[in-house]
Amino acid sequence: MVGFKNRYMVVEVNLNPNRDLGTDDPIIITPYNITKAIKDNILVNFGECGLASSAGSFQVKYVNHITKLCIIRASREAYQKVWSAITMVRSIGNVPVVINLLDLSGSIRACKNAALKCEESKFEQQKLVVGASLSADVSKQMQDSLEKIKMLEH
Amino acid sequence: MVFFDLNIPYSEASPSDKATRIKLATMAMELGYSGVAYNRTIKGIMSDRDRCSIPLPTLSSLLKLSPSLSSSVYFHRDLLGVPRASPFRQYKRLTVCADSPSHAQALNSGNPILKTYDLVSVRPLSQSVFDQACEKLEVDIIAIDFSEKLPFRLKLPMVKAAIQRGVYFEITYSNLIADVQARRQMIANAKLLVDWTRGKNLILSSAALTVYELRGPYDVANLSFLLGLSLERAKAAVSKNCRTLITKALRKKQFHKEAIKVEMISSGERVESDKPWSSDLFKWDPISSGEGDLLLEDLAKSFTASSDNAKAIDFTSIIGSLPSHGFQVNDLISGAEVASKSRDNSKTVNFVDKATALPVSRDGGLEQHSRLDIPKRVSEAPSKQEIFGNRNCQVLYSSGDTTKVLSDAVEIRGFPATIKAETSGPSQSTLNFIRTQTHDLQAQNCVNNSRLHVNLPNKNVIDNSDVVLDSARHVDSKEVTFTPSEVRDLHAVNEEYNLSSNLAPEAIGDLMDEDFTKQEATLPLNNFVLHEKFMEKEQLEEPGHDGLDPLVLTGQASSQESNAIRVEDNPSVAKCEPADGTTEDQKHGKTDAEYNHLKLAQSTPGKSKAKRRIPHQALLLPLKRRLGSSPFKKQPRKSKRKTKLV
Numbered sequence: 001m002v003g004f005k006n007r008y009m010v011v012e013v014n015l016n017p018n019r020d021l022g023t024d025d026p027i028i029i030t031p032y033n034i035t036k037a038i039k040d041n042i043l044v045n046f047g048e049c050g051l052a053s054s055a056g057s058f059q060v061k062y063v064n065h066i067t068k069l070c071i072i073r074a075s076r077e078a079y080q081k082v083w084s085a086i087t088m089v090r091s092i093g094n095v096p097v098v099i100n101l102l103d104l105s106g107s108i109r110a111c112k113n114a115a116l117k118c119e120e121s122k123f124e125q126q127k128l129v130v131g132a133s134l135s136a137d138v139s140k141q142m143q144d145s146l147e148k149i150k151m152l153e154h
Numbered sequence: 155m156v157f158f159d160l161n162i163p164y165s166e167a168s169p170s171d172k173a174t175r176i177k178l179a180t181m182a183m184e185l186g187y188s189g190v191a192y193n194r195t196i197k198g199i200m201s202d203r204d205r206c207s208i209p210l211p212t213l214s215s216l217l218k219l220s221p222s223l224s225s226s227v228y229f230h231r232d233l234l235g236v237p238r239a240s241p242f243r244q245y246k247r248l249t250v251c252a253d254s255p256s257h258a259q260a261l262n263s264g265n266p267i268l269k270t271y272d273l274v275s276v277r278p279l280s281q282s283v284f285d286q287a288c289e290k291l292e293v294d295i296i297a298i299d300f301s302e303k304l305p306f307r308l309k310l311p312m313v314k315a316a317i318q319r320g321v322y323f324e325i326t327y328s329n330l331i332a333d334v335q336a337r338r339q340m341i342a343n344a345k346l347l348v349d350w351t352r353g354k355n356l357i358l359s360s361a362a363l364t365v366y367e368l369r370g371p372y373d374v375a376n377l378s379f380l381l382g383l384s385l386e387r388a389k390a391a392v393s394k395n396c397r398t399l400i401t402k403a404l405r406k407k408q409f410h411k412e413a414i415k416v417e418m419i420s421s422g423e424r425v426e427s428d429k430p431w432s433s434d435l436f437k438w439d440p441i442s443s444g445e446g447d448l449l450l451e452d453l454a455k456s457f458t459a460s461s462d463n464a465k466a467i468d469f470t471s472i473i474g475s476l477p478s479h480g481f482q483v484n485d486l487i488s489g490a491e492v493a494s495k496s497r498d499n500s501k502t503v504n505f506v507d508k509a510t511a512l513p514v515s516r517d518g519g520l521e522q523h524s525r526l527d528i529p530k531r532v533s534e535a536p537s538k539q540e541i542f543g544n545r546n547c548q549v550l551y552s553s554g555d556t557t558k559v560l561s562d563a564v565e566i567r568g569f570p571a572t573i574k575a576e577t578s579g580p581s582q583s584t585l586n587f588i589r590t591q592t593h594d595l596q597a598q599n600c601v602n603n604s605r606l607h608v609n610l611p612n613k614n615v616i617d618n619s620d621v622v623l624d625s626a627r628h629v630d631s632k633e634v635t636f637t638p639s640e641v642r643d644l645h646a647v648n649e650e651y652n653l654s655s656n657l658a659p660e661a662i663g664d665l666m667d668e669d670f671t672k673q674e675a676t677l678p679l680n681n682f683v684l685h686e687k688f689m690e691k692e693q694l695e696e697p698g699h700d701g702l703d704p705l706v707l708t709g710q711a712s713s714q715e716s717n718a719i720r721v722e723d724n725p726s727v728a729k730c731e732p733a734d735g736t737t738e739d740q741k742h743g744k745t746d747a748e749y750n751h752l753k754l755a756q757s758t759p760g761k762s763k764a765k766r767r768i769p770h771q772a773l774l775l776p777l778k779r780r781l782g783s784s785p786f787k788k789q790p791r792k793s794k795r796k797t798k799l800v
Binding site: 017101 | 177181185220222230232233331334364366370374379
């Protein structure tokens, strides 16, 4: 008997793939609007049944609006559907985005490790782009979100 | 693992195309792809205007768009497991839309226009063209637009014929993402093809018109889950199949009869003007390997070459560094101990078609540790405690049959194994082994050989002296017969023989590792760890590779004797660097090509026990992987690491 298992996906949301925008983000991503975008997509592509079968476990666990990193949980049975739906997301709100999977793991612990690593390097990149003018506020938020990752359970 | 997106649309007409294309290339690079192909689509009759005029974006233009490109690229490459240093490649591709056989006629091997592109594909728009494309057109890819209703029917025999010829089918995914209607059509159509090809000869590419339709390699692979492709095959469709395709296409283009490379004489100048991107790209940056425009075959070559180099370096450097490396003696026995290191000899034998019989008698190599003050040995092993006498001696005594000496490249690596041997027990082992040899020796091997030969005489002298000094110890002769059915068959025979006095048991471990590879000499490193525990055993390590049963050991028990074999396990030994004497015998005897006979004759007075076991599989495992691998894969790299570790 195999128990119920989850899959955890670390994804990055690319808000500006076209590089025609400045450094300001057109939208602030939240768990809510990401969930909505993905669920809409599941509904379009897999219908009510697909949505329902994935809905049990599907959850956006964590979103960092600075580095645009998210952790999404899905059941092992439905994760491919959810992943495909994530891949096919074209916009959040009215903003065109590209969502790209960075890591896929089977336990929250592995996921946390991967996410922390990704956060770190993404933040480095962020600093590179923004330059030295990174406000203390942002750093503080960043620290908070790292803490939040560490606190994640299930 | 390298990932490719072989369809970035290019159109001359639109002025905004260039900017889009650069964006797409940048994005693809960021997502971790190792290469893209710019695709030009033409319809109707091909004319001279259709010569390749695709300007490849330079790196500077990419950088202008995205100043922090490199960090992002590294980030994604690390996640995907793509080597950071691998260059980003750009190819030129032509797609011919053909709706009648007459259009398709242009796609023949003699067409010079096609030769200006790296990849050629056809988009069949009618049944007859599709059939033709599968069966005889000179194309690399059959690109079918699945987002519309197919103007022809896919037929299984045709698809099979195409696969037979090595033509690839392309499925583009951008429509899957962009358009809901097209998605429906596409999944329905493409599923059939996927079923029939079962992922073989299938590539997935984007054909993305905007950056919003480009996705990362794994996302693409997962997307094809919708088409019924398993994740593994889908990954292959993004990476491996593409690489094979490119390799093949480029070989066709640049090689005469796919075997002889044709190059301009003034290659440096010429290549740069041909491929303007490469120069900039490679001058720039950390991403590139700095070796210029590496074509894939070259890449493969350089991989193997580099791995060879690594080995060569190991040989020489390790020899030098041998003494300093962990020679650790266990203090278990307080009496006169000689810690002798026996080298594990790994031989890479290049096979000749003919078999040669080579009897080699080896002194099992005893290195004596002077620490324990053994007069005889001390004299041999000069001042240092840590100097081990050289053990690789090859006394070649020709058994009756051996006659000729031919070029045989045998590389013997000695592994440091710590063995305690009593002084009183002299050990001499005679090894007869017969091996097959190959004619083609590679240059490096030759170099090694020469060095080894220089070294050898001294060693032999020493060893001989040992031998003389030592009372004949006798012989536990074993024949190891193995048939390497595969070319790369690694055979490690570990023999430990032991001196017999029960009172002071001595263990001499001799690990022989013979590696037979036909092609390039890949030398396996043998990890050899001796157990500290007192064992009365002979260990034979026989890693059979690839599930072959290489060794048939027939222990010919000669006078069997009490072998008190003590093998001592130094954990540190594992860390020791493999010492290697590379020695080469050039002898050509007669033998069977396939059989190697390894005879070890030992004389030990005392009790005899022979046991086999396969210890330390884990350590040997890397060898196996290395040997079994094709040079193309990551293996060389891995093995490099391994050598360092060892």
